Every structure is written in C-alpha cells, then in structure tokens.
Amino acid sequence: MNKNFSPGFRKAALTLVATVAIFTSCTKGYDPGNLLSDRIAILTGQPGSVNWVLNTILVNNAADTSAKGARKVYRPDGTFVDDLGFTGYWTLYSRDSLIESTRSSVNPDAPYFNNHFRIERLDQGRLRLTTTNADKIIRFEYVSNK
Numbered sequence: 001m002n003k004n005f006s007p008g009f010r011k012a013a014l015t016l017v018a019t020v021a022i023f024t025s026c027t028k029g030y031d032p033g034n035l036l037s038d039r040i041a042i043l044t045g046q047p048g049s050v051n052w053v054l055n056t057i058l059v060n061n062a063a064d065t066s067a068k069g070a071r072k073v074y075r076p077d078g079t080f081v082d083d084l085g086f087t088g089y090w091t092l093y094s095r096d097s098l099i100e101s102t103r104s105s106v107n108p109d110a111p112y113f114n115n116h117f118r119i120e121r122l123d124q125g126r127l128r129l130t131t132t133n134a135d136k137i138i139r140f141e142y143v144s145n146k
Contacts, residue, residue: 006102036096043092044076045144052127052142059138072142083107088112095119098129 019020044050051071057064072082074090081087088102089112096115103110120139121128127142 010133036092039095039119039122040076040092042124043074043098043127045074046076049073049075051145053145055141055143057138057140059136071145 008027051073054067054070074080078088078089085105088100089106091099093099096113096119098119100115101112103112117129117131120130125144129140131138
C-alpha cells in the first residue's frame, strides 16, 4: 500500500479485502458430508430398493452382451447379490470408488476376492462401473429397474 496511508487505514483495508474474499469465494450449496451418503442412497435405491440390470459389458470398447439382463442389488447393510451367482460385500470408498469383496454363492467356502471399480456414472437411472484387469479396461453399464 502507499506509504501516505496510516497503519490503521492499511489494517482496516486489508481486513475488508480479506472478509470480502472469504464471503465471495464460499458457496453455501455444497455440502461434502452429504455427497457420499447421497450416492449410497442412489446405489441402494433408498428409501426403497433398486435392481441394477446389466445392459452391456465393454471390454476395451468391444461389446459383450452374454450377461445382459443380469440383476445386481446393493443393500444398505453393505451386502450385494446378483443373478450371476455372486454375493459379497460392497464399500463406497469415495464418491467415485466402489470396492466389492465377492465370492461365488454356489460355494460358500470359496475365498473372497476384491474388485475395485471406478464409478463413471451414478444417477437414478444409470450406473457405469469401470475396472482394469491386466491390459483390459472393462466397463459395466447398468440401468435401474425399481
């Protein structure tokens, strides 16, 4: 600031600038605490339930429809089941990271293995999960069926 201004004026001006900067940079509509719980509610279909119906699997952008129509249900208690014979536990690690610990429901003594998915899309009607296996990028496209 200019040396002609008194130290009191400089202090008041600096305080005013800082206050204006703080109030104009904050958005009141964003609440990061609710973002994860909102995504969990969509994934599980809360307050009801939702069946996620597999539409297609893309392996390196090549469509595989062999499992088309298979249903998966994520329950609020952290478990899931699907029509392909798998059951297990799920965790929403972050807003775009889903981890499933799964095993075959046919053999309850089978060991669990983990699948790490990136959530590319999650809304009331669609779920898109992507994972990488060796050199393959696998994308699962689901639609909701409440």
